[in-house]
Amino acid sequence: MTAVFALPMRLASPRSMRIEPGSREARTTSRMCSPFSRGGRHAHILEALAEAKFGLLGADGRLQRVTAFAKKLRESVPMTIAAGLSVDIGLPIGSPAAPAQAPKVRSARFDEPSFVFDPGLDKTDRNAERGLTKYGPFDSQSFSPRTPRVVVLTPQEYQGHVDTFMDQFRRGVPGGKVYPQGFVRKYQLAACDITIHAFDAGPRDADSYRNACRDLTRNLGKPDLAIVITSKEQQFLHGDQSPYLVAKATLMNQGIVVQEIQIETIRKGNLDYSLDSIALQCYAKIGGIPFVIAAPQTITHEIIIGIGSAHVKPSRFSPPERIVGITTVFNADGSYILSNTSHETDYEWYPEELLHALRSCIEAVKKRNAWRADDAIRLIFHVFKPLKDTEAEAVKRLVKGLLTEFRAVEFAFVHISETHDWALFDTAALGGHKQRMPSGRLVPKGRSVPQRGHTVSISASEVLLTVTGPFDLKVATQGLPRPLLLKLHRASTFTDIDYLAGQVFRLTALSWRRFYPSGKPITVMYSDLIASLLGQLRHVRNWNADVVSTNFRTSKWFL
Numbered sequence: 021m022t023a024v025f026a027l028p029m030r031l032a033s034p035r036s037m038r039i040e041p042g043s044r045e046a047r048t049t050s051r052m053c054s055p056f057s058r059g060g061r062h063a064h065i066l067e068a069l070a071e072a073k074f075g076l077l078g079a080d081g082r083l084q085r086v087t088a089f090a091k092k093l094r095e096s097v098p099m100t101i102a103a104g105l106s107v108d109i110g111l112p113i114g115s116p117a118a119p120a121q122a123p124k125v126r127s128a129r130f131d132e133p134s135f136v137f138d139p140g141l142d143k144t145d146r147n148a149e150r151g152l153t154k155y156g157p158f159d160s161q162s163f164s165p166r167t168p169r170v171v172v173l174t175p176q177e178y179q180g181h182v183d184t185f186m187d188q189f190r191r192g193v194p195g196g197k198v199y200p201q202g203f204v205r206k207y208q209l210a211a212c213d214i215t216i217h218a219f220d221a222g223p224r225d226a227d228s229y230r231n232a233c234r235d236l237t238r239n240l241g242k243p244d245l246a247i248v249i250t251s252k253e254q255q256f257l258h259g260d261q262s263p264y265l266v267a268k269a270t271l272m273n274q275g276i277v278v279q280e281i282q283i284e285t286i287r288k289g290n291l292d293y294s295l296d297s298i299a300l301q302c303y304a305k306i307g308g309i310p311f312v313i314a315a316p317q318t319i320t321h322e323i324i325i326g327i328g329s330a331h332v333k334p335s336r337f338s339p340p341e342r343i344v345g346i347t348t349v350f351n352a353d354g355s356y357i358l359s360n361t362s363h364e365t366d367y368e369w370y371p372e373e374l375l376h377a378l379r380s381c382i383e384a385v386k387k388r389n390a391w392r393a394d395d396a397i398r399l400i401f402h403v404f405k406p407l408k409d410t411e412a413e414a415v416k417r418l419v420k421g422l423l424t425e426f427r428a429v430e431f432a433f434v435h436i437s438e439t440h441d442w443a444l445f446d447t448a449a450l451g452g453h454k455q456r457m458p459s460g461r462l463v464p465k466g467r468s469v470p471q472r473g474h475t476v477s478i479s480a481s482e483v484l485l486t487v488t489g490p491f492d493l494k495v496a497t498q499g500l501p502r503p504l505l506l507k508l509h510r511a512s513t514f515t516d517i518d519y520l521a522g523q524v525f526r527l528t529a530l531s532w533r534r535f536y537p538s539g540k541p542i543t544v545m546y547s548d549l550i551a552s553l554l555g556q557l558r559h560v561r562n563w564n565a566d567v568v569s570t571n572f573r574t575s576k577w578f579l
Contacts, residue, residue, distance in 0.1 A: 067457075070497045077499035079468035083445050087117050116447060128518075130473035133526045134314040136353065141314070148311055149198055149296065149535040156208040159309040166210040168306050171240055173232050173267065174249035175221040178283050182249055185286045186214050189295055196292040203299045207308065215240060221263070229263040233270040244306045246271050247279045249286070259559035268553075269560040275571040277305045297534050304532035304576045312353040313530045315523075320430075322398040323357070323385055324350045324523070325378065328547020346551040347377045349385060350543055352523070354530040358384055358574045359550060375414055382422070384573075396428040398514060400523070402543040406435045412511040433509035434520050436544055440505040442484055446470040455496035466490020469501060472528075472537065475521050481508040483521045487528045487539055504540065533579050549578040 075081045090111050093099070098106040111118045114125035137143040137155035145151025157163065174182045190212050192202030204212050217236055221228035229248070236246065248267045260266060268278045279302055285294050303310055326348040349357040358381065382399075391397065399419065407415075412433060422429045449471070451464030472489035488501035506524060508517050527541035538545055550568075557563045568577075 074463070074497035074499070078497065079445055079466075079500040082443065082500050083112070083115065083447075083468060086443075087112055087115060091117075115445075125476060127474050127476045129471065130475070130522050130525045132473065133529050135311045135530070136314050137311055144314060148530075152300075152310060153198070153201065153206060156206075157303065157308055157310045158312055160208045163207075163209075163308050165244060165306075167213055168209065168244040169213045170215070170245045170247060170302075171236055171243040172214065172216045172247045172249065173229070173236065174216060174218055175228075176218045178249055178286070179216065179218045181283065181286050183216060185281075185291070186216065186247075188291060189299065190214060193292045193295060196295075199292050199296040199299070203302070206299065207303050207310075215243075226257070226261055226263045226266040229267045230270050233267050236271075237274050237276070242274065242276060244277075245279060245302055246276050247281060247302075249281055249283055251283050255282070258556070260561050262556075262560075265556055265560050269557050269563040272567055272572065272577065273562070273564050275567065277572070277575060277577045279305060300535065301533055301579045304579055307575070309355060310532055311530075312351075312355045313526050315352040315354070315526060318352070318398075320396040320398045320428075321389065321391060322352045322400065323389075324352065324400045324402060324527070324543050325381065326350070326541070326543030326547040327401060327403045328544050328549075328551050346547045346554070347381055348543060348546045348550065349381050350527075354527055354542065356532075356542075356546070356574075356576060357388065359546075359568075375418065378415065378418060382418075391426065393425065394427050397422065397426050397430075399429070399431040400514070400520065401431065401433045402524070402541060403433060403435050404544055404548070406507070407433050407509050407511075409511070412509055416511060430514040432512040432514040432520060434524070435505075435507040435509065436524065436540060437505045437507065438502060438540065440502075442478070442503065442505060443500060444470050444474065444476060444484060444486055444503050445500070446474075449490060451490055451496075457497070463496045465496040465498075466493050469493070470503075473525055474503075475518070477517075481510070481515075481517060482506065483517055485521050485525060487525065487537065492537065501539075532576060546578065553578050 076085065090109060093109045094111075097108050099109065100106045113123055132146060134144045134146055135148045135151050137145070137151050137158050138160075139158070143151070143155040145154065172182060172186055188202070190203050192200045192205070194200065199206070203209070217232065217240065219228060219232040219235070221232070233246075236243075246267075248264060248271075250264045254263050257263070258265075264280050268280075271278050279298070281298060285291075288294070300310055328346050328348070346359065348359045351357060385391075401415070415431070415433075419429050419431050445468050447468055449466065449468055451467030451469070454462040454464045456462055466489070469490040470486045472486055472492065474486040476484045478484060483506045484503045485506055486501070486503045493501070504524065506517070506521055508515060508520065514520075524541050527543055528539070529537045531538050531542055531545065554565060554568065558565065
C-alpha cells in the first residue's frame with residue numbers, strides 16, 4: 021500500500037497548441053465534436069478521449085506522472101525557497117521507486133460491516149439486498165400500515181407503460197435476479213393498494229402537475245405515498261417551472277411523501293435493479309426501517325449528528341446559493357432518528373441556526389431515548405466544513421449545559437472532507453475484469469486502486485479512509501477514487517480517531533437509497549440531500565418549509 025501526496029502540475033506549456041487529453045480544452049472539444057461527427061463515429065471519439073484521460077487520471081497513470089515529476093524536481097535539490105531556507109524533495113512515500121531506507125506507509129483495513137434485519141440482532145448478512153430478500157425488513161413485526169395506499173400521478177401519454185411498471189413494482193419481475201418477489205412479499209406487507217391518476221399535461225406543464233396534485237388530495241384523500249412520473253427533459257427545470265418540484269411542494273404541504281420516477285427508467289428493458297432500488301426508497305419513505313448495520317455495543321449513549329450543506333442554483337444562469345445548518349441525527353447502528361430543518365439558512369446565519377437546530381434535536385433525542393441523570397452521553401458530529409473556534413466554543417457551551425443533567429458528556433467534531441491533496445495507491449492491486457479500449461489494449465478495472473476500508477494516519481488527528489474500491493468503479497477508465505480525509509477538531513473531548521474512522525466507514529455502507537456503498541457517510545449525505553431539496557423548494561410558489569419540521573421531522577422524505 022503506498023500513499024502519495026498529489027502535487028499540482030501543468031501538463032502542457034501555455035504556449036503549446038496541443039490539446040491535452042483530460043484538459044478543459046479536451047472536454048470542450050469532445051462536446052463540440054459529438055454533435056457534428058458523421059457516420060456515428062462520435063462514440064468512438066469520446067471513447068478515445070476517455071482512454072487518453074484515463075492515462076492521466078487513472079491510478080497507474082497518476083502514480084507514474086507524480087513519480088516522474090518528483091524525479092524531475094529532485095534534479096534541483098536542495099531547492100532554495102527563501103534566504104537561508106532550502107528544501108529537499110523525496111519520491112512518493114512507499115512507492116517502488118523510493119529508496120529502501122525511505123519511510124514506509126502503514127495502513128490498517130476495516131472489515132465490511134454486517135447488516136441487521138431484526139431488533140434481536142440474530143438475523144444478519146454481509147449483503148444488504150440478499151439479507152433483505154432472505155429475512156425481510158428490520159421492522160417487519162412492527163411496521164404500519166400493513167397495506168399502504170399508493171397513488172401514481174402520470175401524464176396520460178405515459179399511462180400504459182406506468183400501469184405495467186406498477187404491476188411489476190407490486191408483484192415483482194418474473195425471473196428477476198434481485199426483484200422477483202415484488203414490493204408486497206419482499207417487505208412482508210399484507211397488500212399494496214395502488215391507484216393510477218392520469219392527467220393531461222405537456223412536457224413542461226408544471227401547472228398541470230400542480231392541479232393534478234390538488235385533485236388527488238380532494239378526490240382520493242391522503243395516501244401513504246405519492247409517486248410522480250416525470251421525464252429527463254424536465255430535470256433541468258427550476259422552481260415553478262419544474263413539474264417534480266411543484267408536485268413535491270404541493271403534496272408535502274398536505275403531509276404526503278413523494279417519490280419521483282422518470283419515464284425513461286420505466287421504458288427501459290431490464291427493470292430488475294431499478295425496481296429494487298425504488299422499492300427500497302419507497303419503504304423507507306413510508307416510515308419503514310429496511311435494515312441497520314451491526315455496530316459495537318457501548319455503555320455510553322451515543323448519537324451521531326450530521327451537518328450538511330448544498331449549493332443550489334435557482335436558475336441556469338443565476339449564482340449558486342449556499343444552504344447550511346441542516347442537521348440529521350442517527351443511532352450508532354445507522355438508524356435514522358430525526359432531522360431539524362426549522363429554517364433553511366443562508367451561510368451568514370449558520371452559527372445561530374446550527375445551535376438552534378442542535379438544541380432542538382438533542383431535546384427530542386433525550387425524550388425519545390429516555391436518557392437518565394446517571395447516564396454517560398457521547399455526541400459525535402460529522403461536519404461538512406472545518407469548525408471555527410467560535411462555533412466549537414458555542415457547542416461546548418451547549419454540552420456544558422447537558423453536564424448539569426447527566427453524569428458525563430463527551431463529544432467529537434469530525435470534519436469529513438473530499439477535497440484535499442492526498443491520494444492513495446495499492447501497487448499490489450491487479451484489478452478486476454478487463455475492458456477493451458478503442459486502441460485495442462485491455463485495461464483491468466481498478467488496477468492500483470485500494471480496497472474499501474483502508475486507513476492511513478497522517479497525523480495524530482488526521483486519517484485517510486478509502487471508501488470507493490476497485491469493484492465500486494463503474495468502468496475501467498474511471499479515474500483514481502479520492503479517499504476521505506477525517507480531521508478531528510482540537511476542542512474534541514473524545515479523541516479515539518481509529519474508532520471514529522471505523523464508524524464513518526460503516527456509515528458509508530448503509531443507505532436506504534440504494535444497496536451499494538456511498539462515497540460519504542449517510543450522516544453527511546442525508547444532510548446534503550435535505551439541504552439541496554430545501555434550497556430548490558424554496559423557489560416554488562406557496563412552499564411551506566415549516567412542514568419539514570412538523571410533519572416530516574422523522575421522515576425520510578428526501579431519499
